[in-house]
Structures are given as C-alpha cells and as structure tokens.
Amino acid sequence: MKAMIHEGKDGLDGLQMKEVPEPSLKPDEVKVRIRAAGMNRRDLAVITKRHKAEDPLLIPGSDAAGVVEEVGGSVTKFKPGDEVVVNPGIGWEVNSEAPPEGFEIVGFPYQGTFAEYICQSEKFIEPKPEHLTFEQAGVLSLAALTAYRALFTRGKLKKDQTVMLPGIGSGVLTFALKFAKAAGARVIVTSRSEKKLQEALELGADRAVKTESDWNKGLEEEQVDLLLESIGAATFTQSLGIVKKGGTIVTFGATTEDEVTINIRTFFYGQYNLLGSTMGSAEEFRHMLSFVKQHEILPQLDKVFSLEEYREAFEYLENTKNFGKIGISISNS
Structure with missing residues (x-):
C-alpha cells in the first residue's frame, strides 16, 4: 500500500x-x-x-x-x-x-x-x-476528543459560564470554541494574528484580544470561569491572572517552554484549580461524537x-x- x-x-x-x-x-x-x-x-x-x-x-x-x-x-x-x-x-x-x-x-x-x-x-x-x-x-478525532475532555470532563463547563482560549487557531481550540458555544457558554479568545481573531469572531467568539496585550486591562469586566491553557510559559502567568478567584485552568499542551513559575501564595489565596488533561477514553470519544451529531458541529x-x-x-x-x-x-x- x-x-x-x-x-x-x-x-x-x-x-x-x-x-x-x-x-x-x-x-x-x-x-x-x-x-x-x-x-x-x-x-x-x-x-x-x-x-x-x-x-x-x-x-x-x-x-x-x-x-x-x-x-x-x-x-x-x-x-x-x-x-x-x-x-x-x-x-x-x-x-x-x-x-x-x-x-x-x-x-x-x-x-x-x-x-x-x-x-x-x-x-x-x-x-x-x-x-x-x-x-x-x-x-x-484527536483534537475534538482533547477539547471535549478538557472542557467538560475536566473543566466541567456549564451553560452561561465564560471560557477563555488563549492562542486560538489550533484544531483543539477551534473545536473548543464550537463546543463551548454549543453548550451555551461565553467565549473569549486571544491570538497574535488579527486574521485569526477575526476568524474566531466569525465562528462565534464573544471577545477577541491580542495575546501580547494586557488581558486584565482589556477584560476588566469579564469573569473567566474556565481557561484552556495550551501555550505554556509564554502565557501561563497571564492565564492565571485573568481567571476569577476559584476559577479553573485546564492545561493540555505547551507549544512554548514546558516549565512555568507561579506565585504559590497568590495561587492558594485565590483558591484556583489547575488541572491536567490529555486526549480521552473511548467512552468519552463516543460522548463527543454524540455531541457533534446533536449540534451538527463541523x-x-x-x-x-x-x-x-x-x-x-x-x-x-x-x-x-x-x-x-x-x-x-x-x-x-
């Protein structure tokens, strides 16, 4: 062959x-x-x-x-x-x-x-x-399953919550955008590319900001419940700083450096949740396919x-x- x-x-x-x-x-x-x-x-x-x-x-x-x-x-x-x-x-x-x-x-x-x-x-x-x-x-398969587990199994995303997706453009994050909107969530995205920000807005993102901007200044009124972190060292500090107290970061990748530094006192005072995720089970794969069929997601x-x-x-x-x-x-x- x-x-x-x-x-x-x-x-x-x-x-x-x-x-x-x-x-x-x-x-x-x-x-x-x-x-x-x-x-x-x-x-x-x-x-x-x-x-x-x-x-x-x-x-x-x-x-x-x-x-x-x-x-x-x-x-x-x-x-x-x-x-x-x-x-x-x-x-x-x-x-x-x-x-x-x-x-x-x-x-x-x-x-x-x-x-x-x-x-x-x-x-x-x-x-x-x-x-x-x-x-x-x-x-x-791979990207949709990764997005599904990160959002729903690990992140426990609910209707009307706000999810943030730094670095929009990857297969996983475009699925996450579509899945989150289908579930009734509000979605904020970031990118270094104006073109990708515009494309994300056309797909239904509610807010779009430049990755290299100060997220706290641009999104002061937002309450981010869940953030999917796949970039790593380049954005992790910003990610932790934008999630609301008691909010959750789910990380499933690192396109920049693997090692990050956090202020542990800030972390525990803020009652944050940091969760890892990767791929998913065959059971979750079937649930993901049902979700895709139910909402006719492309x-x-x-x-x-x-x-x-x-x-x-x-x-x-x-x-x-x-x-x-x-x-x-x-x-x-």
Whole structure:
C-alpha cells in the first residue's frame, strides 16, 4: 500500500512516500481503507523529537476516516462498507481520572493513519457522523476528543459560564470554541494574528484580544470561569491572572517552554484549580461524537493536502499557518 513514512533521517528530511505491506488483520480488528486523515502538532513533535533516524520505519498520523474493507472473525460491530472514524487512543476504554497504564496513541509507537489502510481493534473504531464528509470526519478525532475532555470532563463547563482560549487557531481550540458555544457558554479568545481573531469572531467568539496585550486591562469586566491553557510559559502567568478567584485552568499542551513559575501564595489565596488533561477514553470519544451529531458541529477545516504533498503539509503545520485543522486526502474509493 502507499504510505507516508518516516525513516533514515531526523525531522522533516526523514519523510518520504513509500510502498509498504498492508497491515495484517487480527480476529478483533477492523481493516479500514482510509479516505482522509488529519494532522496534529503531535505529528510534528513525533518526527522531530521522538522518532529518530535509526528507529524502524514509522507511519505517522493519528486521525482518519474511511470505509471498512474487511473485519476479523470476532468482530460484531461493523461490516464491510461501513463508514467509520478511527479513535487514535489505544488502551483507554472507560472514563477515568487519568489514562491507564499502557495507553498509547496511533502514529507513535503504533503505525499511523497516513496510509491507504489501517487495522484497529473494533473497540477503537466508531461510526462516522452522517452529517460529516470524509475530509471533515478525517480531521475530527484527536483534537475534538482533547477539547471535549478538557472542557467538560475536566473543566466541567456549564451553560452561561465564560471560557477563555488563549492562542486560538489550533484544531483543539477551534473545536473548543464550537463546543463551548454549543453548550451555551461565553467565549473569549486571544491570538497574535488579527486574521485569526477575526476568524474566531466569525465562528462565534464573544471577545477577541491580542495575546501580547494586557488581558486584565482589556477584560476588566469579564469573569473567566474556565481557561484552556495550551501555550505554556509564554502565557501561563497571564492565564492565571485573568481567571476569577476559584476559577479553573485546564492545561493540555505547551507549544512554548514546558516549565512555568507561579506565585504559590497568590495561587492558594485565590483558591484556583489547575488541572491536567490529555486526549480521552473511548467512552468519552463516543460522548463527543454524540455531541457533534446533536449540534451538527463541523470541524474547522483550514486546508487539505494530498498524501503526495506531505512536505508542504508538514511545513504548513510547522509554520502555524492554519486556523483549524489540516487534512490529508488519501483515497477517493
């Protein structure tokens, strides 16, 4: 089968197209012909930081939607011809406070979705929402699940609360914006890009401010109940300073430096909550899909590349040009 693979060199130089054997089907697995896949910043981190030139061949990619080609002998949920989405989290079936031991994500260390086929346990395959195209469904899974858990499981967002999303533009945060508005929340966003601020307002954001501005001066009258922090050191102090006393920060990433410094006395006097979050369980994945179907939410699809345009796609992601998700078109049949 045709696949985008990473081997032989570090970083983007290790990417190439290659014919590789189709994955073999186990009794509990579903073989999916992938129609479209989605890119995440995790893919960039995998090929630049985690997967090295001397490691075995790796197919990156975590998101995918496609059509069931074949099912294993013990599979009961699906049949050939079913339209499905891939849940990229492996080994986390029911909701829990943290991922269980052995939880992994498709695309590293397991082979990923930037290929014509993938085989996955039926536990981590779900029916594709009917209102989504393959390209829309192909970019859904990882970012939408991350946003859903951060907002609702960890952040416990409620109607009429105010949520703040620093650094709007990523797949996760565009999903968080749409999910929060669907839940009846008020949403404030920040970005260094005027274009992205305007795009967020067009999607329904209630307020939009520059990331490098003084948030407390621009948002004096706001009471931020919940803030999703994914930038790290560059914004964390501002984030802590804008959340109301007793409010909550949920962090699920760090696009800048990992280590942050806080005034612990300010923190405990303010009664703040700081929570970590990552991905989600298969149970939450199904709840997220139900939420998406109920509210007919569409992923914010920024641009779609062909599989052969892998270099351009990774460079586009690396330069943070996207507002929303980046898709990879793989098969039309």
